[in-house]
Amino acid sequence: MxxxxxxxxxxxxxxxxxxxxxxxxxxxxxxxxxxxxxxxxxxxLPTAVGAPPRAAVQFSYAAAAQAASPAVVAVLANKPALTQREIDADPWLRFHFGRRIPQRQQTGLGSGVIVSPEGYVLTNNHVVSGATEIRVQLPDGREAAARLVGTDPETDLAVLRIELAAPLPVIHPGRAEDLQVGDVVLAIGNPFNVGQTVTSGIVSALGRSQLGLSTFENFIQTDAAINPGNSGGALVDAQGRLVGINTAIYSRTGGGSLGIGFAIPVDSAYQVLEALIKDGKVSRGWIGVITGEVNPEVVEMMKLSIQQGVLVKEVFKASPAAKAGVEAGDVVTEVNGHAVRSPRELINVVAALKPESQVQVQVQRGKQSLSLQLQVGLRKPLTDEGTPEE
Structure with missing residues (x-):
């Protein structure tokens, strides 16, 4: 050659x-x-020209769906007939009924997740709120009356209990803190009462808040299709582990999915679950302040030496904050070692504290940094209508 x-x-x-x-x-x-x-x-690829191809590459989430689906149930809640005021206030109801007031008792449709062999079911508060009778249907055809264990309107969660012959399918919890934007997730529920449905997508965002959906917001955002009836269903990872409770969708019409859905992280849901099973209610911390954002204008006006924190606008008399020495004009920077950068973060951090516990609060007062000892108070819960019980 x-x-x-x-x-x-x-x-x-x-x-x-x-x-x-x-x-x-x-x-x-x-x-x-x-x-x-x-x-x-x-x-x-074909082995030779004209030969049939070998088995095509396949990648499926069937195993994840099969692992989680048996524990995802349909929830049917009988409620009193709607008033015209309730229809006018809800775009989804307005779309269906318009000016026609349904005279008969309505049946709310939603989903739930069996989370323990004892028959405890996690769902959304808005699915069962005001219900006179609740029934749960399992994918295997079994059906049972459900007892309402407790509700938490501030996170829009509720716990039911059903009694059926063992064994009950139970979902395995995942870790919401391990989720990353771009991870594959599946939404499982009973949309439009067509039967159990699985949709897939990815985690679009984490820590979504200020949506006006509930008091405590830390939502997982996903583009997996979530529709009316999916509320209370499961958001699972690619291994079929529960990472969230599907709660809401963004829709211009109040109807179907537009690829923006929200789920409550599983760790938050299980904290509420344990509290409702143990005490029938959720006890949260409270310090007694009205707050605002710290922005460049506030920094300049108050001549602050810091750029982040939460401005204290007002301190309630005889509140834990007042007793600890917090004053209007202070900027809270840390609570018990947790940095806070917005009023929403402060609410969430304080709410997670145990009432009557002692915590350290770091505040900036002008150019002076102070560490104050504070005894956490008990936050008064909201009613189902969302009004404080003062």
Whole structure:
């Protein structure tokens, strides 16, 4: 073989290798599961011209759906007939009924998740609020009356209990703190009462708040289709573990999904679950302040030496904050070692504190940094209508 032929052969080999490596890189970037799941990508190519292809590469979330679905139930709640005022205030009801007031008792439709062998079911408060009778239907066809264990309107969660012959399917909890934007999730529930349905998507965002859906908001946002009837159902990860309770959708019409759904993280849901089972209510901390944002204008006006924190606008008389020495104009920067950067963060951090516990509160007063000892008070709960019980 001449030198020219060797060079030509080497050139062809190097080009083919470059193309092959480029192909592997593209597959690794866009479809990494192809390199780890199922048959080789090369196995999808024909063995010869005109020969039928080998088994195509398949990647499925069937195992995750099969693991979680048996524990996701339909919740039917009989409620008194709607008033026209209730219909006018709710876009979804307005879409269905318009000016026609239904005279008969209505049946609310939602979903729930069996979370323990004892028959405890997590669902949304708005699914069962005001119900005179609640029934739960399992995917295997079994049905049972449900007892309302307790509700927590401030997180829009409720706990039911059913009594059926063992064994009951129970979902396995995941870890919401391990979720990352881009992770695959499945939404499982009973949308529009068509029967159990599984939809897939990704985690679109974490820690969503200030949506006006509940008092304590720390939602997982997902583009997995969530529709009316999905409320109270399961948001699960790619292994079928519960990571959230589906709660709400964003819709311009109050109807179907637009690819923006919200779920309560599983760790928050289980905290409420344990409190309702143990005490029948959720006890939260309270310090007694009215707060505002710290922005550049506030920093300049008050000549602060910090850029982040929560401005104290007012301190209630005889409140825990007043007794600890907190004053209007102070900027709260930390509570018990947790940095706070917004009023919403402060509410969530304080609410998680145990009433009557002692905590350290760091405040900035002008150029002076202070550490104050504070005994946490008991936050008065909201009613189902969302009004404080003062």
């Amino acid at each position: 001449t030198g020219s032929q060797l060079r030509q052969t080497w050139l062809i080999f190097s080009q083919a290798t470059t193309v092959a490596l480029a192909g592997v890189f593209v597959v690794a970037s866009l479809k990494p599961e192809w390199l780890h799941q199922g048959p080789s990508v090369l196995a999808t």
